Structure formats: C-alpha cells, structure tokens
Amino acid sequence: MSFELAPLPYANNALEPFIDAMTMEIHHDRHHAAYVNNLNAAIKGTDLEGKSLLEIITNISKAPMAVRNNGGGHFNHDLFWNIMAPNKGGEPTGALADAIKSTFGSFEDFKTQFNAAGATRFGSGWAWLIVKSDKSIAICSTPNQDNPLMDIAEVKGTPILGCDVWEHAYYLKYQNKRPDYMANWWNVVNWDAVADRYKAAL
Numbered sequence: 001m002s003f004e005l006a007p008l009p010y011a012n013n014a015l016e017p018f019i020d021a022m023t024m025e026i027h028h029d030r031h032h033a034a035y036v037n038n039l040n041a042a043i044k045g046t047d048l049e050g051k052s053l054l055e056i057i058t059n060i061s062k063a064p065m066a067v068r069n070n071g072g073g074h075f076n077h078d079l080f081w082n083i084m085a086p087n088k089g090g091e092p093t094g095a096l097a098d099a100i101k102s103t104f105g106s107f108e109d110f111k112t113q114f115n116a117a118g119a120t121r122f123g124s125g126w127a128w129l130i131v132k133s134d135k136s137i138a139i140c141s142t143p144n145q146d147n148p149l150m151d152i153a154e155v156k157g158t159p160i161l162g163c164d165v166w167e168h169a170y171y172l173k174y175q176n177k178r179p180d181y182m183a184n185w186w187n188v189v190n191w192d193a194v195a196d197r198y199k200a201a202l
C-alpha cells in the first residue's frame, strides 16, 4: 500500500482572491504530489512500508531525512487543504473560541501571535495552533516540513490549524510579502473544520 494524493476538496480557484488559482494548482498538483511520490519511493522496501503516516511521523527520529521531509510534507498539506474552504474566515465559536480567549486574551491577540510565529520562521516552515498533552492550546512554528507531532519537535502537540509559510504557498501573488499573505489567509480558514480537530484532540 502506497500513499495517495487526495484531490483538493474544492476547485483551484475557490479561494480567490485570497489565494490565487495558479498557486493552488502548482502547490497541490506539483509540490504536494512530489511529497507523496518521494515518500513512497523513500519507504519502498523498508520496514516503514505499510505503516500509517501518523505512526511514521510520531517516530520520525528513526526514519531517514527523505521520509521526514516528504512524510511531513504529505501530512502537513493534507491538513492545510482541509482547514481552508471558500467563503469562510470570520471567528471560531464554542469551546474553541473560549480556549483561544482564555489562552491568548482575545481572537485578535491570537491572530497577532500566530502571524508573528509565521513571519519570524526563518526560511521555510509552518505556523501551528496545537493541542498539547495537557489539553491546553499553544502557538508554535516548525522548520521545513516538520510538524508538532514529530518526536523531534521542540514544541509537541496535535496540530489543529496550520499555515504553510513556504514561499511556494504565496510568492506568485504576494512575492516576498509573507505578512500580507498571512493577513489574507485568515479569510479562508474553515473554523468549523478546526473546531472538529480541536474536539478530536481533546
């Protein structure tokens, strides 16, 4: 059994004007596809073949770098496509909204801290909202295609929201202006999907 690239859950142009269709097409059909193909090549014939992606990720310290980079890339992009949707944005509600308010002060303060985590990640990586083992929530960032589920992560937890801050996620439309991309990205965050992940992580 090899890993497969799932189709985007919406059309390439569904997140316009915040994320342009060409960026989505290249990002999913080429970058994400490459992570899947390279992951399959890296595990072929090894004892990692047949293991779940979560099992591989949570024991990533034992895997070769090609598995870390491409397994992380596959996992992270699957999450990314599914916490976005057209005509979304706004604010979370319910238990997640309460947790964000009690942890960060307000939704606006949360966004400011999350944007800072993404903006200050040098080079390529991700900004995350995670649920830690004590059920509290926290913001962190990881380099490259690492994520907070990996046993090598500095800050560990279950990611429920992630923003891809690799240049391939925004360069065509926003060039070098990563903060502008992140400011617009909030308009496509699907808080219902994030709330489902929050519930599952608790």
Ligand code: MN3
Pocket: 027, 031, 077, 164, 166, 168, 169
């Ligand atoms: Mn990417």
